[in-house]
Amino acid sequence: MPLNVAPRPAAPFLHPVDRTLSVAPMLDWTDRHARYLLRLLSRRVLLYSEMVTTGALLHGDPARWLDHHAAERPVALQLGGSEPSAMARCAELGASWGYSEVNINVGCPSPRVRSGAFGACLMAEPRTVAACVRAMREAAAVPVTVKTRIGVDDRDSYEALADFVATVADAGCGTFVVHARKAWLSGLSPAENRSVPPLRHDVVYRLKRDFPMLQVVLNGGVTGLEAARQHLAWVDGVMIGRAAYQDPYLLAPADMVIFGDPGPLPTRQAVLQDYLGYAEAQLARGVPLHRMTRHLLGLFQGQPGARAWRRHLSERAHRPGAGVEVVVEAALRVNCPV
Numbered sequence: 001m002p003l004n005v006a007p008r009p010a011a012p013f014l015h016p017v018d019r020t021l022s023v024a025p026m027l028d029w030t031d032r033h034a035r036y037l038l039r040l041l042s043r044r045v046l047l048y049s050e051m052v053t054t055g056a057l058l059h060g061d062p063a064r065w066l067d068h069h070a071a072e073r074p075v076a077l078q079l080g081g082s083e084p085s086a087m088a089r090c091a092e093l094g095a096s097w098g099y100s101e102v103n104i105n106v107g108c109p110s111p112r113v114r115s116g117a118f119g120a121c122l123m124a125e126p127r128t129v130a131a132c133v134r135a136m137r138e139a140a141a142v143p144v145t146v147k148t149r150i151g152v153d154d155r156d157s158y159e160a161l162a163d164f165v166a167t168v169a170d171a172g173c174g175t176f177v178v179h180a181r182k183a184w185l186s187g188l189s190p191a192e193n194r195s196v197p198p199l200r201h202d203v204v205y206r207l208k209r210d211f212p213m214l215q216v217v218l219n220g221g222v223t224g225l226e227a228a229r230q231h232l233a234w235v236d237g238v239m240i241g242r243a244a245y246q247d248p249y250l251l252a253p254a255d256m257v258i259f260g261d262p263g264p265l266p267t268r269q270a271v272l273q274d275y276l277g278y279a280e281a282q283l284a285r286g287v288p289l290h291r292m293t294r295h296l297l298g299l300f301q302g303q304p305g306a307r308a309w310r311r312h313l314s315e316r317a318h319r320p321g322a323g324v325e326v327v328v329e330a331a332l333r334v335n336c337p338v
Contacts, residue, residue, distance in 0.1 A: 017074060017101050017143055019175065019217050019237035021228055021258045022046035023244045023251070025078040025103070025147070027110075033287075034245065034295040035072045036278055040271045041251040044259045047075045051105045053118075054081035057090045066097040069278070076101035078147065080108070082118045082128055084135035091136035091144065102140060104132060106148040109183040110190045120183040123152040126164040130171035137172045145175040147219070150203045151182035158203060162210060169214055177239055178204045180220035194242075205234040224250055225257045232258075247301040268299055272331060273338045276324050283323060293317040293327060300334045308333035 023030065023038055025048035035047045052065045057079075068075060077094035079102060081087045091102040106129055108119035122129050129146065136144045146168055150161055165176055181197040199221045208216040217237035222228055228238040244251055249268060255261040279292045293313045300306040312330035316322060331338050 017046065017076070018044065018259075019046055019177075019215065020044075020232065021225075021254055022076075022177075022217065022237065022239045023048060024219060024239050024241035025049060025051055025076075025105075026241060026245060027051055027108070029242075029245050031291075032068045032072065033282070033292045035075060036069050037271070037275055037295050037299075038244070038248060038251060039072050040274050041248055041266055042254045043263075044255050044261065045251060046100075047072060048103065049075065049077050049099075051078045051080045051108060052090075054079060054083065054086040054090050057093055058086060062093055062097075066093065066099075068098070070098070073098065074100040076103050076145075078103040078105055080105045080118045082122060082125070082132065084131045087132040088135035088139035091140035091142070095140040095142045099142065101143045101145055102136060103145045103147050103177070104129060104136075106146055107179050107183065108190070109149075109152075109185055120149055120152045121185060123148060123160075123164055123183075124155055126167035129164075130168050130173075133168055133171040133173045143175065144173060145177060146173050147177040147179070149179045149181060149183045150200055153183075153185055156182045158206065161203070161207065165207065165211060165214070169211070174213075175215040175217065176207070177217040177219055177237075178207060180204050180218060201231065208235050225254055228258060245295075246298045248295075248298055249301065268303075269336050269338060272296075272299065272327070272336065276327060276338060279324050279327070288318070289322040289324070289326060290317040296327070300336070303334055305334040 023045060027050050030048060030050050038047055056065055077099040079087060079090050081090065094102045105119055106122045110119065133144050180199050180201045180203060184197065201218060204216060204218045215236045217239055218231050218235045219239035219241065222231065222238055222240050223243040228240065231238045252266050255263060279289065282292060283289060297310045297313060300309050309330050312333055313326065316326045328338055
């Protein structure tokens with residue numbers, strides 16, 4: 001965006017969910033244990049579930065996917081699906097389980113998502129997405145939002161994106177989380193789709209300018225809080241993805257830097273001590289230790305002894321009967337007694 005163009009003021013939040021800064025929904029990563037850890041680092045950042053399919057909720061065990069600790073809130077549920085009545089039933093389930101928002105996945109390029117007729121392929125079907133939004137809003141008393149890309153395959157013009165947003169907004173969606181890369185449904189793997197298509201933050205900025213009444217949240221390529229602050233001059237919110245998972249402590253100053261809250265900065269030691277109490281309770285419920293410690297691997301990113309910390313957890317947490325003593329021992333490798 002040219003520097004001599006003044007940014008538009010952000011629209012007031014359309015819903016009582018603060019999306020100024022959020023952590024992206026990431027399949028196999030942002031489960032309930034990861035979210036509990038991230039909440040220890042920030043009280044204000046909005047957290048998202050992994051993407052959950054309508055089939056998993058309606059034909060499986062919904063508690064497996066929806067159960068979460070109240071301390072994780074505010075937390076949003078991301079759904080994968082394209083059948084309006086099924087999406088509506090799942091939105092109602094999410095609201096009843098205490099989720100603050102239900103988000104529709106219209107951005108994932110994974111083949112298993114594409115074969116289920118949802119994810120990024122839905123960018124070519126704005127009326128289907130709009131029908132889902134209408135049905136979900138009627139069924140659940142929580143905001144319904146959409147996470148999308150700036151384009152898909154050869155449907156990558158700004159006009160196509162604007163048409164998609166306008167159609168879905170007319171159905172009652174007031175918030176769009178936009179990954180600033182297009183998606184290729186063939187020819188690129190999901191991992192390549194996160195890095196090969198060029199980042200176009202300017203497209204997301206333009207979307208906010210052209211739809212000032214909507215809440216636009218930018219996602220893609222944001223690696224820290226300073227970058228998030230800069231983007232917030234142009235959009236209503238910023239979503240951080242893998243950077244926050246691989247180095248979760250980068251969120252520790254977020255409440256002060258992004259939200260202006262003057263509270264004390266949580267230390268890694270305090271976070272780890274609180275997480276150990278959580279882990280003990282989960283172990284008592286039969287949750288294996290490694291399901292929780294895998295989210296701790298990046299907690300000491302960049303600190304002396306971080307490699308020894310990761311190695312100790314990786315080699316011992318998966319062993320039968322492993323308990324929190326594994327974490328206590330690993331913490332000594334980074335001079336962090338707990």
